[in-house]
Amino acid sequence: MNSAVNHGPSTAAGAASDQDGLAQEFVQFAIDAGVLRFGEFKTKAGRMSPYFFNAGLFDDGAKLARLAQFYARALLASGLEFDVIFGPAYKGIPLGAAVAVELARQGVNKPFAYNRKEAKDHGEGGTLVGAPLQGRVLIVDDVISAGTAVRESIALIRAAGATPHAVAIALDRQEKATEGGKDVDWSAVQYVRETLGLQVCAIANLAQLLHHLQSTDKFLPYVNAVSAYRTRYGVDQRT
Template sequence: MKMDSFNAKLKQFAKDLFAIDAIKFGEYKTKVGVMTPVYCDLRVIVSYPRTMETLADLLVTYLENISRFDLLCGVPYTALPIATAMSLKTSIPMVMRRKEAKDYGTKKLIEGIFKEGQNCLIVEDVVTSGSSILETVKDLNGAGIKCTDAVVLLNREQGGSEFLKNNGIQMHSLLSMTQLMEYLHEAGCVDDAMVEKVKKYLAATQIDQTQLTKTIKQDRLSLSFKSRAKLARNPVAGELFEIMSSKKTTLCVAADLTNSTDLLNLAEEVGPHICILKTHIDILEDFHLNLIKPLIEIAQRHNFILFEDRKFADIGKTVEYQYSSGVYHISLWASLVTAHSLMGKGVLDALKRSGGLYKRGVFLLAEVSSAGNLINDGYVKATLAMAEEYPELIAGVVCQSPLFRAHPGLVQLTPGVSLDAEKDALGQRYASPRNVVLERGADVAVVGRGVTGAKDRGAAAQKYREVLWEAYLGRVEEA
């Protein structure tokens, strides 16, 4: 397409955006809470197939050598249909990045067929800061896909292009805000006063690149465990980060055994290779408090943390008894426990005020690895909000996807990890060590039968430890 023809088509496209109410003028609040006189609601394009086709044509034409890309990926969710239209125009395969991994099916963050080392073009609708593009790049990198370029419909000219360039991404924008305003003014869609108002707004609302860089660097998936230890508000989480860093392990073994002697033998065998030993103390058929002293001694000698996976979920007073009294006296020996948020804050208040160990931490259960569970998005969001309310008590979150990237002091613990199995007869679903670290964002990976069912449990734990640590190093180096 000749340049004159391209420009004419672009001008008409700008008018079309205005006509379908994708560009609005007035007083609108942006995602970051700042008021703007111009708001771009490009999600409406999906209801106008001809406009979407025109956009795909323009973007493909604008990129001089789009064939050099192996893959396309739209930033979720508005840019997904744009990337799809471009893929149909060019026959370049597309991959999709989820905002969160699901606990069914493949459970991947990156969906589609791809090979490690392929180069992917990021597709976005509007760029202000560019942070959404970088989040997508990080997840693609974690899956082994390279990213160097992004193409966008509209650059709001508030510093996003420069920020992306400083982070290794070259941005190509079909329209700038200035250019859009010129086209709309020329078409009589806006007057001189609105053009000037938008111009002043852009000049006054440039992004703070220093602060944004600081925020990006606080992404826990980019930071080493050593640096995150200093950011942990919960003392057990801080200790755990130090152990993980010094022992070079992210392995938690689930000791789901029914015999006390077998439990102690397992702790001795896997102790050199783990950061956490997770118990279900109430399944022991021969439990006695005499078990606790040697278990603590083994944990201290091999430098790992004892974690009772009790999953407290009752009224506060009952939880207080379950935690500090009864047969098991959990609060006297388990530095970490799990709790549901289902019953509200009373559970956490009870765990916080009970007697026992001075240093204690709670993992809140946000997502699970079992098929057919009833957890929904609302429950997950409420759980994360509760975790933020109790920073000194909450050590981390049990989940299957990177739900809290901006909270590097919290630990993501992810169960259901296996080198071989995919599922069992009772609905447990498994993920590979590499997948659980690089795609799902796990800091600590929980392995059960992959270790406890092995002939040489120590050797199995060592193998898992090495594979998981290699994946962690890849995540930190690529970030």
Template sequence: MIAKEFTNYIFKNNIIRFGEFRLKSGRLSPYFFNFGAFNSASKLSSLGEFYASTIIEKKIDFDVIFGPAYKGIPIALSTALSLNKKDYPDVPFSFNRKEIKQYGEGGQIIGSKIKGKRVLAVDDVLTSGKTIRNTKEIIESEGGILYAFLVALDREEKGLNTELSALEEAARECNVKIYSVANISNIIEYLNENYDKNHKFNKSVREYIEIHGSKK
């Protein structure tokens, strides 16, 4: 199972960290998905493999892979390369600039054109859904269709003003299919299998999810 393999990988390589971390949502989380730990060629290659395998396993259909700046850029590139190694049809990819370039080739998008294309966007973690909304705006401004969104980890948290998960909320609002390589349920399963239930990591995560977890 890809989700379980990925969960084992992020624990083994210290990509998931425990402590106190302030999120974009303002919540104080006992765990953090440290994307910056994908800091070598081998780790980035492994990340692309997990994304590519998830795309194939879940039969996600698309025309172009898009990586929203900044974290989405290396994810889009490594995923496209991994799909190519798996004899997947040659995958176009693109990403955006934070600021529109006014000289040279100009514009906001670098890479493959997305006008009229079904776009699969990739990013690291889904917390509030804000990135999905921003990405949809960028893609539609270029004439593309945000068809699906794939993240490494779905935190499975409810929105700030709803009992729906951030995933469900963003999916409904943006009319987009959202997928994840793994989710917080996989993290809890790993903790239960490898730590006593009263261990500080295990206990703090379960308590946090009890308060902020979605009811889906």
């Protein structure tokens, strides 16, 4: 970023501890906001998940503003550098806009763009709206389920002559992706990192979510179910 934040000397362990603290704070916020729920939910992969994260339920100004603060804190802590923020339709549009506003509030003003699902045939036309896509582009979304949406964003960004550089997401589910209806040994986030070559900045991941549940008796009823789900569908953390 063009406005790097220097907090002085720190160790890798200290940085990891700060990130864990941010993740724990975010998980509790998501629970309080009703965005992170527990029970039985069917995922896109057809699995019965004991938890469900629906970023669409950050549905008022206060929640969206605080969510943007978490994204901004995670991005600033990561040291990730980029030139433009891109919000893919549809959920990525308000997320990207809110993150752009929060970063500007913190002194890191970045251009913002988004896309339409269907090209406009009047006015300025086309599918892209906002700032020109150029340089290193950060894609902002809620989660990465299969990498399909990221590939679509990559195609748009490259077609505009810019470089898809990184993805910022709220939650890394850290679970096996599927291909042809079968589980594979890598997650969608790992696919984006290792195959598509983009950096990924997540506010929190499944391991941190589980750690938060284990930290208080209040969530003990959910710990066994989430642990069992992670054992069955979790990925080996290679990155």
